[in-house]
Amino acid sequence: MVEELVLEFEVRGLDFAAVGEASGSIKRTLQQVGMEASLVRRAAVCAFEVETNIVIHARRGVVRARISPQRVVVEAEDEGPGIPDLELAMQEGYSTAPAYVREMGFGAGMGFSNMRRCSDHMEVSTEVGKGTRVRLVIEVGKA
């Protein structure tokens, strides 16, 4: 018997046309398993933020959702430049996205603050020149 459903999506860097595919599928799945609307919304925002981060900053990566009756965990791992100053990057409005990306409406520096706002637990580990891993936990029943 499965207690955890794992969905995994490959995301390619700079593929702006595909932004939202992974988070969209995760959202649909959560809805279909009958998760509460507010949880679906929070998890979808988390998934969307990690997905866009990969597209903007990395060469490639994966977005994963682990779904169980108790919680939803959104994970992302990428092969990219890593984040030199994590504390700075976490600040609201701070962005290292290039100008042309920001012109497209992405990378406004709200990524990490959105993730923090929408998750109950957040872990980020990063290594310059290697990549970044993000783990976001959203507990069921905690609006």
Place this chain on the structure above:
Amino acid sequence: MSQGGYFHSVRLDLAKCKGCTNCIKRCPVEAIRVREGKARIMEERCIDCGECVRVCPNHAKYVVTDGLERLQDFRCRVALPAPAFYGQFRPDVPPGAVLAALLGAGFDGVFEVAVAAEAVTLATRAYLERGMPRAARPLISSACPAVIRLMQVRFPTLLPHIIPVETPMEIAARLAKEEMARERGVNPREIGAFFITPCAAKVTAAKQPEGSLVSSVDGVLSMSAMYAEVLRRLPDVDLSGELHRSSGMGIGWGAAGGEGRALGTGTVLAVDGIHNVVTVLEEVERGTLSDVDFIEAQACVGGCIGGPLAVQNPFISRVRMRRLVEEYGKRGPGVDEAEVRRRFRQGFFDMVKPIGPRPVLRLDEDVTRAIRKMDRLEKTLARLPGLDCGACGSPTCRALAEDIVRERAFETDCIFQLREHLEELAERMVQLTRIVPPALSRDKAPGGGGGGEPEDRG
């Protein structure tokens, strides 16, 4: 209404359906399957968008409306033509003539829904002036019932964005009854209000309203049927009655973009066509549309003039609607603004019932079981070819996987799976023919020269 269940107005004529599968892919909520050679609508899922009505080459999908005989049930009857009705006629037919001809078709009065649309526009302005709650931006129009039902099924998190102001159809019925009761001294209960509809969704909205407990609309007549009635009476119509009151503000509601233009404030995004509406709502859900204040979303391409019960080509009626909006753009609305504001404050325009979600796409009531089913769904999907060919009668491979998990279909409904299965079976049969029962193998010992034996046996 179906017994205690969910009412919807798009139906299938089994005799006409050839099971061609054209409709299954167009449905925005995957409500149609073809089984045993006939399409089936999963009733509780259907949002009455009318896509399948338009796409069916055999005209097997239809919209249930009321017949004119329903007029007999009331002492007084008032017709409520949707703004899109004006766009159905030749440019030399003014709205006044349409209304006069309509009156001749068995009504005691007409009340333009365009006038109610003006009232709703003014009430919406008053609502916006109250200042909008930040979380619910952008606000979404409540006017198209197919969009509302789409949101209940596919975008439940966005329901708080809907402006809780009643629709022009509903307001028209209420105002028409008030007016007629006052003028003729009859009991409002003896008045029947008949909406002339361009679509199935409005039929459903009248029979099973979402924002109010009961609708004031008593009957819904098809626009195409009433078009014929009006056309017949146009030549000898009496134009002295001055029935036409609405201005460009209200008439414009009949075509895409008109509602937003009438509102005339804030940044408006107008989207038409149900599949386009889906993509815009997905953006709203992601929170990327913070620069938009108001979304006007209509299920039909072109807006209500593109409704499945409209007769005219929507691109032609769009030109006509535009001309009417220009022609009557300068005159003031057919309602008094101060009066609308006064009644808005009294709650006349409020939706009294919150619009709740309808989670019909959920795999199971119990989350743990639903997660298990989803796991099985994903694994089943991985075995399917991913061609979304529709030959199984489900719109996509994912939908078939879902049907299998819901025990409404089998994996061998997929013709590719079936073929693989048959291949395996055929191989097994060949193998079986090579196994010789011991009783025979004595006769057919090497050198015995049995004729029919495979040569490679050994």
